[in-house]
Amino acid sequence: SQQGEEDPQALSIQEGENATMNCSYKTSINNLQWYRQNSGRGLVHLILIRSNEREKHSGRLRVTLDTSKKSSSLLITASRAADTASYFCATASYGNNRLAFGKGNQVVVIP
Amino acid sequence: SAVISQKPSRDICQRGTSLTIQCQVDSQVTMMFWYRQQPGQSLTLIATANQGSEATYESGFVIDKFPISRPNLTFSTLTVSNMSPEDSSIYLCSAAGGWGEKLFFGSGTQLSVL
Numbered sequence: 329s330q331q332g333e334e335d336p337q338a339l340s341i342q343e344g345e346n347a348t349m350n351c352s353y354k355t356s357i358n359n360l361q362w363y364r365q366n367s368g369r370g371l372v373h374l375i376l377i378r379s380n381e382r383e384k385h386s387g388r389l390r391v392t393l394d395t396s397k398k399s400s401s402l403l404i405t406a407s408r409a410a411d412t413a414s415y416f417c418a419t420a421s422y423g424n425n426r427l428a429f430g431k432g433n434q435v436v437v438i439p
Numbered sequence: 440s441a442v443i444s445q446k447p448s449r450d451i452c453q454r455g456t457s458l459t460i461q462c463q464v465d466s467q468v469t470m471m472f473w474y475r476q477q478p479g480q481s482l483t484l485i486a487t488a489n490q491g492s493e494a495t496y497e498s499g500f501v502i503d504k505f506p507i508s509r510p511n512l513t514f515s516t517l518t519v520s521n522m523s524p525e526d527s528s529i530y531l532c533s534a535a536g537g538w539g540e541k542l543f544f545g546s547g548t549q550l551s552v553l
Contacts, residue, residue: 358539359539361541361542363542369546369547370443370445370531370533370544370545370546370547371482371531371533371542371544372544373541373542373543376541416481416482418542420538420539425470425487425538426472426484426487427539427542429481429482430481431480431481432480432481
C-alpha cells in the first residue's frame, strides 16, 4: 500500500479562506514533507517536519504531525489565487532511500 | 538550495523512436531521481541515478526501456526508448543533498507519443 496518502479530495475555496488537507501514512517515518505543483510543472518543496516535531510554521503554512495516528495536515491560511495548485505529501521512511509521494490534493482558490 | 535545468520542456515524438531528457543541477548533489507522472496522478519513481554506476530501477521499470546515465554529481540523462503512446507522460528530474532531505525538481518534460 502507498505511503503518504492524502485524503482524495479537491478543494474549491474563496480567496481569503483557509484550506486544510490531510495525509496519512502506514509505516514509521523519519520526516514528512509537503510539496506544491502548479499546472503539471515541477514540484516545489514547501515544508519538512521531522518525526519528533508536532507542528511547524512557514509563512501562511502550518503543518501538524501526529505520529500516533500516522497522519499530517497542511493548513494554508488566508488563501490567494496563486495558491491554486496540487499539493502532495511525501514521507521519508527508515530503510527506504527515496520519498514516497501521496496522491495529491487539488486546491482551487477563487478570486 | 539547488536549481535544476531540465530539457526539453516538451516534445512530440513518433512511435518507435527514442528521446533523451537532460537534467543539469547547479551544484553537486548526492542523490538524483527520475519520476514519471501521468495527468492528474501522483509521482511514480522510475529509478535512482547513481554517479559512476548503473541506476537502481523500481519495479516495473527496466534499463533497456529507460537507460539512465549519471557521469558526475551534477548531470543525468534519462532516455525513453522505443516509445509507444503509453509512454506519454510528464517526466521529472529531482535531486537531493542526502537521504530524507527535501527534493529539488526540474520543471519537467511533457512527452507526447503519436
